[in-house]
Amino acid sequence: MIEIKNVYKSFNGKTVLDNVSAVFAKGKTNLVIGASGSGKSVLMKCLVGLEPIDKGQILYDNRDFANLNYEDKKEVRREIGMLFQGAALFDSLCVEENVGFPLKMFSTMSKSEQMDRVNFCLKCVNLENANKKFPSEISGGMKKRVGIARAIALNPEYLFCDEPNSGLDPLTSRVIDELIKEITQEFQITTIINSHDMKTVMDLGDTICFIHQGVMWWQGNNTQILNSGNKELDTFLKAYLF
Amino acid sequence: MNIFTSIGRYTLFVRGLFSRPERFAVFWERTLHEMTAIGVGSLGIVAAISLSVGAVTTVQTAYQLVSGIVPRSIISTILRDSTILELAPTITCLVLAGKVGANIASELGNMSVSEQIDALDVMGVNSSSYLVLPKIVAGVFVIPLLIIVAMALGIVGGYWAGVMGGAITPRDFTAGILDDFRGFTVVFSFIKTITFAFLITSISSFHGYYTRGGALEVGRSSTKAVVYSCVGILFSDFILSQMLLEN
Numbered sequence: 001m002i003e004i005k006n007v008y009k010s011f012n013g014k015t016v017l018d019n020v021s022a023v024f025a026k027g028k029t030n031l032v033i034g035a036s037g038s039g040k041s042v043l044m045k046c047l048v049g050l051e052p053i054d055k056g057q058i059l060y061d062n063r064d065f066a067n068l069n070y071e072d073k074k075e076v077r078r079e080i081g082m083l084f085q086g087a088a089l090f091d092s093l094c095v096e097e098n099v100g101f102p103l104k105m106f107s108t109m110s111k112s113e114q115m116d117r118v119n120f121c122l123k124c125v126n127l128e129n130a131n132k133k134f135p136s137e138i139s140g141g142m143k144k145r146v147g148i149a150r151a152i153a154l155n156p157e158y159l160f161c162d163e164p165n166s167g168l169d170p171l172t173s174r175v176i177d178e179l180i181k182e183i184t185q186e187f188q189i190t191t192i193i194n195s196h197d198m199k200t201v202m203d204l205g206d207t208i209c210f211i212h213q214g215v216m217w218w219q220g221n222n223t224q225i226l227n228s229g230n231k232e233l234d235t236f237l238k239a240y241l242f
Numbered sequence: 243m244n245i246f247t248s249i250g251r252y253t254l255f256v257r258g259l260f261s262r263p264e265r266f267a268v269f270w271e272r273t274l275h276e277m278t279a280i281g282v283g284s285l286g287i288v289a290a291i292s293l294s295v296g297a298v299t300t301v302q303t304a305y306q307l308v309s310g311i312v313p314r315s316i317i318s319t320i321l322r323d324s325t326i327l328e329l330a331p332t333i334t335c336l337v338l339a340g341k342v343g344a345n346i347a348s349e350l351g352n353m354s355v356s357e358q359i360d361a362l363d364v365m366g367v368n369s370s371s372y373l374v375l376p377k378i379v380a381g382v383f384v385i386p387l388l389i390i391v392a393m394a395l396g397i398v399g400g401y402w403a404g405v406m407g408g409a410i411t412p413r414d415f416t417a418g419i420l421d422d423f424r425g426f427t428v429v430f431s432f433i434k435t436i437t438f439a440f441l442i443t444s445i446s447s448f449h450g451y452y453t454r455g456g457a458l459e460v461g462r463s464s465t466k467a468v469v470y471s472c473v474g475i476l477f478s479d480f481i482l483s484q485m486l487l488e489n
Contacts, residue, residue, distance in 0.1 A: 048364050077366035088357035102365055105264050160364075 001026050002047065002158060002190055007056035009039075009046055016042045018214045020056075027188040028206035029181055031195055035236060039214040040194050044162055047192065048080060049073055060158065078106055081151030081189075082160040087143035089135040089150070095122070096131040099149045106154060121149040125179055141172035145179065152183055159184065159191040165200055177203055198240040201225070210236065255448050259378065261371050269376060276380035280342050284388060287341060288334055292392040295329050296321065296399030304409035314410045318400065318418030325396040326427045332479055334392045335438035338385060339471035343446035346377055347467035350450025351460035359451070374447040378440060385439035386432055393431070430486055434479060441474040 002024040009017040016039045024030040034040045045051040047058060049065065058065045060076050068076065089098050096118050103114045122128055125145040135143060144164060151159055161180060165173035177200050184191040195201060201208060205222035210233050218230045228234065263269035303317045350373060353359050362369035397419065404410040410418075446467035453463040 050360055050363060074366040077364060080364060080366075082361065082364045084357045084361060086356055088361040090358055090361075091352070091356075104268065105365070105367055 001061055002192065003057075003059040004043075004047070005057040005059070007043075007046065007058065008054045009042055009051065010054055016214050017046065017053075020211070020214070020216045022209050022216060022219060023207075024190055024192050025207060026190045027185060029184050029191045029193060029204040030207040030209070031193050031201050031205045032209045032211060033195060033201055033236070034211035034217075036196075038211045040211050041162065043211065044160055044192065044194050048082060048160055049077065078102075078154060079157040080160065081154070081156035081158070083144065083147045083151050083162065083164055085163040085166055087135070087140075087147035089143055089146055091135055093134075094131065095127070095133050095135075095138070095146050098135070098146055099153055101150065102154045117153060118149075121153050122146075124152065124183065125149045126175075140167050141169075141176070144168065144172075144176055148176070148179055148183070152187070152189075155187065156189060159189045161191065161193040161195075163194055163196065165195065165197045170199070173197060173199070174203075180204065196240075198237070212236075251452070252445070252448050255370065255451070256444055258368075259371050259375050259444075261368055263371065263375070264367060269372075272372075272376035273379050276376045277384045279345075280338075280377075280380055281384035281388060284338060284341055285391070287337060288388050288392050289395055291333065291337055292330065292395035293399035293402075295333055296325060296396035296401075297403035299324055299329065299396075300400035300404040300409065301407060304404065304407070313414070313418075315414040315418030315421060317404060317410050318397075318415040319421050321400040321404075322397060322419050322423070323427060325400070326393055326431050328479075330392040330396050331389050331431045331435045331438065332475065334389055335385065335435065335442065335475050336472055338388070339442050339446075339475060340468050342381070343442050343467045343471045344464040346443060346446040347450035347453075347464040348460055350374070350447055351453035351463040354451060354453045355456055355460060370447075370451060374444070374451065377447055378443045381439040381443035382436055385442070386435045389431065389435045430482075433486065434482055437478050437482060438475050441478060442471045445471045445474055 003022075005021050007017050007020045008015070020039075020043060032040045032043060042051060046053050046066075053066050056066070060079070063076060065073065065076055090101065093101065096115075099121050100114050100118045103109055103117055107114065109117065118131075119128075122131065125148050127142060127145045127149065130138060130142065130146075135146070138146070159180070164176050164180060168176065180191060180193065181204055183189065193200070193204065202222050202225075205225065208220055208222060208225055209216060210218040210230070212232045218228055218233045220228060225233070225237070299321050300317060303320050307314070307317060350359075353373070359369045359373070362372060401412075401415055404415055405412055449463045449467040449470070453459050
């Protein structure tokens, strides 16, 4: 479980996150939604430690991540898997080397065990027979799947997905959504997804947080969102649905 | 950003590099890869420039030597000292600043704008140490080896141009090369080269690592890397010469 308490973040005096609090449950897909510039990407960067917060707490199973020292933070980070918007695969490494990278850096597995794990992860994302291909040789959807395989290679406790469907066609988007949902439930991961895709929100939203102008405006789930009675959320939804 | 802020950030960046690698085997593998890229990849251009500079130095020295009193062997003595003291280390490193420096900056810049560096950080890898330290170690070891090649080929180029052009006999050339040779010039040359190698790799890495934006910024970072590396080389060349060559 990840809990954020009263988080503030500003850039050059401009407040981007204003007293944001939320709880992201284990084994659930937790969606963070909001318009462009609302602060959801900054929130995700703060959660994984790419941006320091100004004030507040980020608790990874009661470990105050934001206030840990560098070495302790590294320990928590090894429990984190992240799928970046552009997949962020390493250009110089082929698919299997990308997926095996965290294993090579942090596991005590032998090379053959690492290879087995790589093949298992690639099978989880339905991507067999692409081991030797380089990122420049595969499609956007395949890159995302390799990104997911890399993110789950070390059996993470926490999975972050930044716009997992951006730039993908609707069919591939559904495949990626299904994968994330299956992995979350099967491995009981705390998954947090930044998304603009309303189909994703409706399909995966076990918990949904709507951020508006840096403020946590509404929290609920996919059964409540259409009847929230929240004016800003309704405006946001209408823009996508109609 | 003013120059003092940049120097401060650069100093902090360099300080942050020297942490224990997560996996020594991975560090070693990456260092060997960088050594090959920097060393083997630059051998051709270093050879071409050294031969050319040595040949031109000999021809121009011979052209200026109009007095009959001065022995012709002085041509190769001047070639030897100028090659060892200045031409091989400085000219070669200026060229390497363009080739290796731009390559490092664009590689890291591209990784930065495509979130690959963020991906390393999120995994708990010290990205600057993982990406940059092998480049610096490889540069500091391999560039001095390239300078040895440059020194040798500079003198070979000078010999070829001097003898073939009729400016000096082989015997005079050999006598001039051996005359009053001081070993410290080679030591000084290596001190300079190691300093230059560190500056090229670290300055280029700094500009590449902190690239933000897109393709345009990657190009700008590469240009900055080359310009600041060259300025660093020329400035440190003067400082080292003042410190170590004073009589």
